[in-house]
Amino acid sequence: MLFNLFRRNKKREHPYAHLPVPEKPDWSVLGADMHSHFLPGIDDGAKNNADTVALLKGMEQMGFTHLITTPHTMIDHHPNTTHTIRAAHDVALSLIKEHGIKLDLRAASEYYIDDHFTKLLATEPLLTIQKNEVLVEFSMMFEPPILAQTLFNMQASGYKPIIAHPERYLFFHKNYDKYQELKDRGCYLQLNLLAITGYYGQHIKAIADRLLDEGMYDYCGSDAHNERHVGALAGLACSPDYHRIANYPFRNKTLTGR
Ligand SMILES: [Fe+2]
Numbered sequence: 001m002l003f004n005l006f007r008r009n010k011k012r013e014h015p016y017a018h019l020p021v022p023e024k025p026d027w028s029v030l031g032a033d034m035h036s037h038f039l040p041g042i043d044d045g046a047k048n049n050a051d052t053v054a055l056l057k058g059m060e061q062m063g064f065t066h067l068i069t070t071p072h073t074m075i076d077h078h079p080n081t082t083h084t085i086r087a088a089h090d091v092a093l094s095l096i097k098e099h100g101i102k103l104d105l106r107a108a109s110e111y112y113i114d115d116h117f118t119k120l121l122a123t124e125p126l127l128t129i130q131k132n133e134v135l136v137e138f139s140m141m142f143e144p145p146i147l148a149q150t151l152f153n154m155q156a157s158g159y160k161p162i163i164a165h166p167e168r169y170l171f172f173h174k175n176y177d178k179y180q181e182l183k184d185r186g187c188y189l190q191l192n193l194l195a196i197t198g199y200y201g202q203h204i205k206a207i208a209d210r211l212l213d214e215g216m217y218d219y220c221g222s223d224a225h226n227e228r229h230v231g232a233l234a235g236l237a238c239s240p241d242y243h244r245i246a247n248y249p250f251r252n253k254t255l256t257g258r
Contacts, residue, residue: 014213016243025237028063029246032255034129035164035190035221038069039088039107040095043078045071045225052092056101058230059222062237066104066256068129070221073109075116082127085109110164113138113150121153129162129219130255133188137164143171151185162219165192167208168200176207179216188218193245194229197236212244220250 027033037045038055046052059067069092071085072078089107096105108127111117113136120126126134134154138144154161163182166189172178182189194200195208211217224230236242 014244016247017240019240019243021240022238022242025061025234026063027233027237028065030220030250030252031064032066032068032252033059033064033222033224034068034070034108034162034219034252034255035110035135035192035223036067036069037071037223037225038067038105039071039085039092042080042084042088043072043074049091049095051226053095053099053101054227055224055230056092056096056103056105057099058227058234059224060101060103062230062234064103066106068106068108068255070108070110070129070135072112073117073120074112075114080109082124085127108135110135110137112136113144113147115146118146118150118153121150121157121159126159128159132159133162134159135162135164135190138169140168140170143169148185151182151187155186160186160188162188162190164190164221165195165223166190167195167204167211168192173203173207176210179211183216188251189216190219190221191217191250192223193220193236194223194232196241196244197232197239199232212248215248217248218251220245220248220252 037043038052040046040049040052046055071080073080085107092105096103108129128134151161166179191208195204198205222233
């Protein structure tokens with residue numbers, strides 16, 4: 001038992017443990033966030049224009065300069081289309097101008113993998129994070145039977161899937177090899193930053209810690225829907241874990257043109 005205790009403690013140490021904890025939240029090291037729900041009134045994120053303004057100001061104050069916001073495209077709950085997303089993006093851009101917010105705000109989508117997505121993929125261009133990269137999510141409880149085929153179809157259509165929050169898919173937890181399999185299939189993996197704080201539960205944090213420590217992630221994102229999420233992100237920036245994020249080679253910087 002003592003041995004286990006020692007092993008656990010030893011595992012928690014990381015090479016940045018000696019660095020001072022920042023006093024003020026500053027995510028300028030990332031520059032860009034590529035997963036959020038900031039467009040007004042079209043999904044379970046910002047409810048209205050006032051919410052959008054508050055969330056964007058919060059991100060600006062934490063040093064983000066570029067946001068690719070990603071409303072859900074999920075036919076059962078948030079039946080967005082390229083048209084609804086572009087229209088809400090236009091509203092957000094006018095709010096940015098009106099309120100003097102200094103952010104480069106682009107819009108893509110977080111596509112939910114289901115039969116509707118299969119149809120979309122076959123019939124119209126998808127909104128991309130950049131180049132050919134498309135953010136996708138799927139059920140957190142059950143592995144969709146069409147997952148492998150859909151990821152293959154996306155690549156056959158010239159897209160590179162970015163798997164949103166892989167740490168949150170419970171059925172992968174006991175099948176850790178699946179993560180490498182997704183990477184071998186050519187997918188990028190995107191960490192939800194709040195997973196590291198334990199926001200989604202300790203078992204999800206444990207998987208996120210392991211994926212991070214093993215260098216499995218490609219992007220990180222806030223997946224912020226509301227001010228509580230933005231506040232928690234500020235908390236992470238002022239915690240010892242900040243340095244684990246700041247020193248990890250996330251691809252987010254490629255979104256800023258830096
Ligand atoms: Fe999301």
